[in-house]
Amino acid sequence: MLDRVIFGDNQFFGINHMSEAKAQSLDERFRNLNAITDVIDIAYECGIRGFMLNTNDRSIEICDYLRKNSSRYPDLAMYPSMPYAHKYAAAVAEKGIFGALKDSILAGSSAAEIGKMVAKGGRSLFEQDMIKVMQLMIDVEMKMFRGLNVKVVFLQNIVTDLLLGYGVKDIFIGFAEYIRERYKAEPGFTTMNMPMTVEFLLDCGIENPVVCSSINKAGYFMNPSMKAYEKAIKDKKFRPIAMSILASGAVPAPEAVEYICKQPQIESIVFGASSRGHIAETKNLIDNYSQ
Amino acid sequence: MIRVGFVGFGRMGITHFSILNCHPDVRIVAVCDQSKMLLNVLKKRVDVAVYTDMSQMFEEANLDLVIISTPTSSHSEIVQLAIASNCHIFVEKPFSLTPAQGEQALSLLDGQQLVNQVGYVNRFNEVFVEVKRLITQGVIGDIQTFNSEMYGATVLKDAKSGWRGTTNLGGGCMYEFASHCIDLVVYLIGSPDKVVGSVMQSIFSAGVEDLVTSTFVYDNGCSGTISVNWSDETFRKPANIFTIIGSKGKIIADKHEYKIYLKQEDISNNYQKGWNTRYITEFSKPVRFYVRGNEFTSQLDNVIDCIKNKRIENVCDFSEAIKTDRIMADIRQDAVRALQEPDDGALNSPLLAKTGKKLSLWEKLRKFGERKNA
Numbered sequence: 001m002l003d004r005v006i007f008g009d010n011q012f013f014g015i016n017h018m019s020e021a022k023a024q025s026l027d028e029r030f031r032n033l034n035a036i037t038d039v040i041d042i043a044y045e046c047g048i049r050g051f052m053l054n055t056n057d058r059s060i061e062i063c064d065y066l067r068k069n070s071s072r073y074p075d076l077a078m079y080p081s082m083p084y085a086h087k088y089a090a091a092v093a094e095k096g097i098f099g100a101l102k103d104s105i106l107a108g109s110s111a112a113e114i115g116k117m118v119a120k121g122g123r124s125l126f127e128q129d130m131i132k133v134m135q136l137m138i139d140v141e142m143k144m145f146r147g148l149n150v151k152v153v154f155l156q157n158i159v160t161d162l163l164l165g166y167g168v169k170d171i172f173i174g175f176a177e178y179i180r181e182r183y184k185a186e187p188g189f190t191t192m193n194m195p196m197t198v199e200f201l202l203d204c205g206i207e208n209p210v211v212c213s214s215i216n217k218a219g220y221f222m223n224p225s226m227k228a229y230e231k232a233i234k235d236k237k238f239r240p241i242a243m244s245i246l247a248s249g250a251v252p253a254p255e256a257v258e259y260i261c262k263q264p265q266i267e268s269i270v271f272g273a274s275s276r277g278h279i280a281e282t283k284n285l286i287d288n289y290s291q
Numbered sequence: 292m293i294r295v296g297f298v299g300f301g302r303m304g305i306t307h308f309s310i311l312n313c314h315p316d317v318r319i320v321a322v323c324d325q326s327k328m329l330l331n332v333l334k335k336r337v338d339v340a341v342y343t344d345m346s347q348m349f350e351e352a353n354l355d356l357v358i359i360s361t362p363t364s365s366h367s368e369i370v371q372l373a374i375a376s377n378c379h380i381f382v383e384k385p386f387s388l389t390p391a392q393g394e395q396a397l398s399l400l401d402g403q404q405l406v407n408q409v410g411y412v413n414r415f416n417e418v419f420v421e422v423k424r425l426i427t428q429g430v431i432g433d434i435q436t437f438n439s440e441m442y443g444a445t446v447l448k449d450a451k452s453g454w455r456g457t458t459n460l461g462g463g464c465m466y467e468f469a470s471h472c473i474d475l476v477v478y479l480i481g482s483p484d485k486v487v488g489s490v491m492q493s494i495f496s497a498g499v500e501d502l503v504t505s506t507f508v509y510d511n512g513c514s515g516t517i518s519v520n521w522s523d524e525t526f527r528k529p530a531n532i533f534t535i536i537g538s539k540g541k542i543i544a545d546k547h548e549y550k551i552y553l554k555q556e557d558i559s560n561n562y563q564k565g566w567n568t569r570y571i572t573e574f575s576k577p578v579r580f581y582v583r584g585n586e587f588t589s590q591l592d593n594v595i596d597c598i599k600n601k602r603i604e605n606v607c608d609f610s611e612a613i614k615t616d617r618i619m620a621d622i623r624q625d626a627v628r629a630l631q632e633p634d635d636g637a638l639n640s641p642l643l644a645k646t647g648k649k650l651s652l653w654e655k656l657r658k659f660g661e662r663k664n665a
Contacts, residue, residue, distance in 0.1 A: 014527060015527075130332060158582075161582050162305070162309045164309075165310060165312050165313050165582060166308070166309055166336065167312065167313070168337070192581035193581055196580065218572060219577065220572045221581075223577045223579070223581040224577055224578065224579050224580070225577055248572050249570075249572070250570065250573065
């Protein structure tokens with residue numbers, strides 16, 4: 001069972017899709033780990049047990065904190081999202097695609113793995129076995145979640161959608177199989193093109209996939225159309241998770257939650273907030289409308 | 292079906308491929324790049340012919356459209372090959388390394404019925420499109436002054452090797468960053484009649500500028516500034532900020548929102564007197580397929596649309612993009628003049644001293660002079 005409510009983390013990392021000024025002020029507020037853990041505490045007190053966490057330098061600290069204080073959060077469920085796209089984009093700009101892949105894998109792998117890679121012929125590994133390379137990258141990013149209860153591992157939308165455009169099935173299948181086998185968790189896919197992603201994942205033979213996408217009454221970030229989203233939710237066999245339900249503030253919370261809860265197929269809602277008032281209000285709204 | 296080929300398969304080429312590959316009217320048939328390894332990875336998974344020799348690709352692949360995402364120094368040659376092959380063209384920004392190269396390519400286009408577009412993606416950003424509409428409608432009156440800014444954390448140490456750290460390959464803050472910032476000026480305000488007070492400054496890079504500032508002057512009395520810095524670590528993503536002051540009001544716009552201040556209420560546009568804020572969530576429309584932002588899809592879909600409807604005129608065609616190349620050359624020459632050096636061509640890099648280094652500006656100037664005399 002997925003958690004009905006999953007607490008999002010964009011606000012902690014200075015991400016706001018609507019306003020660069022708001023993004024900057026969030027970044028300022030959450031500079032200290034304490035400010036982040038205070039908000040996590042509030043969410044937990046409000047009854048939220050699912051927490052999404054994008055992999056980045058800050059999330060390593062957050063995971064360390066959660067592990068050290070595990071007795072305070074006995075039912076905590078983590079929903080990691082990867083890869084750390086900005087880090088790779090910067091590394092690719094500097095060192096090229098293969099340089100960046102090599103560096104990131106070398107930095108996070110054990111000596112035995114590196115030995116195997118070298119034996120297999122270093123660079124040519126990328127050509128021969130992209131799936132193995134992907135597995136090594138997943139291991140690097142999953143390291144920070146060791147010892148925590150992980151329910152779903154999400155592939156970030158920037159990667160899901162880029163690969164979706166290429167239609168490369170083996171990478172999606174490889175990701176799903178590896179997350180299930182190695183981490184005993186569900187593979188999840190975040191996307192800005194939900195109907196197309198769902199169709200593709202079902203084509204890949206990934207049954208009842210967990211797919212996270214913007215779903216809101218404003219139609220914001222719903223490509224190619226809101227109608228196509230509603231139809232996919234109704235007709236396709238998958239496990240929808242809704243994010244951006246407030247459309248960055250364009251939809252009032254009660255309307256936003258009502259719109260989601262009218263579609264009973266939607267299993268979970270991801271939302272992020274920074275104040276006790278907003279967190280409690282949204283959680284209560286979801287609880288009430290979900291009954 | 293429109294047959295598409297790619298030259299250059301780096302970060303932008305990879306993105307463009309994804310966006311076009313699932314367009315219902317497109318079939319991607321060929322990719323050309325220098326990296327055989329990358330081509331092998333691609334070939335294994337996607338049904339395309341791969342080439343390391345672009346002439347061979349143009350000869351064999353029977354392309355309708357080519358997407359060029361190579362370093363700027365090679366654009367001119369590839370564009371000429373594409374025109375000779377009667378191929379529609381989308382080329383990444385900036386269009387050409389020097390105006391002369393661009394003019395040459397442009398002259399070959401004369402009389403050809405070829406769609407041509409340059410990747411100035413901000414022209415497809417929904418906020419900037421809206422700002423353009425407001426200016427054209429005269430909502431803020433006659434433009435008096437503006438400030439076009441672009442900041443990012445792209446270069447935080449010296450890029451020692453590769454094309455990014457080399458001016459005559461198309462590296463540097465001018466070509467990569469300022470080109471966007473200047474193109475927005477061309478799009479929203481128009482080309483200046485004169486550029487003055489230009490500075491190109493190094494912050495981290497040894498071989499190229501990391502910061503560009505300049506003042507644009509117009510014969511009609513309007514003036515504006517550009518301020519570009521790709522070594523500003525406070526920006527998570529590259530950001531454009533455009534401020535325009537007119538006789539009736541003011542607009543401050545970025546990629547996500549704009550604020551408009553009006554001296555009088557504007558009923559037809561639903562603005563009150565004073566400040567009004569509009570977020571992109573209010574007027575953004577979905578796209579067929581989203582990868583990096585609506586504008587990346589919209590710009591390529593515009594190319595396909597132009598080809599399908601045999602429409603040659605284009606919001607971002609070569610003749611429009613070459614205006615930015617000319618302005619970049621003018622800024623370079625103005626920056627040389629500012630350092631009192633004789634101006635001997637468009638590719639000088641008159642860098643101010645690296646900040647934080649012990650060399651004073653005058654020492655740097657002297658060294659610069661010595662280097663030129665040698």
